[in-house]
Amino acid sequence: MExxxxxxxxxxxxxxEQTPGVSLQTP
Incomplete structure (x- = not known):
C-alpha cells in the first residue's frame, strides 16, 4: 500500500505543476 x-x-x-490554475508558489 505504500x-x-x-x-x-x-x-x-x-x-x-502542469496545471496552470494550480499555482500556490506564485502570488
Whole structure:
C-alpha cells in the first residue's frame, strides 16, 4: 500500500505543476 501512496502523491504533484490554475508558489 505504500507504493500506491507514493504513486498518488507523485501524480498529484505532477498534475499540480502542469496545471496552470494550480499555482500556490506564485502570488
Amino acid at each position: 507504493q500506491n501512496r507514493v504513486y498518488f502523491f507523485d501524480t498529484t504533484l505532477r498534475d499540480g
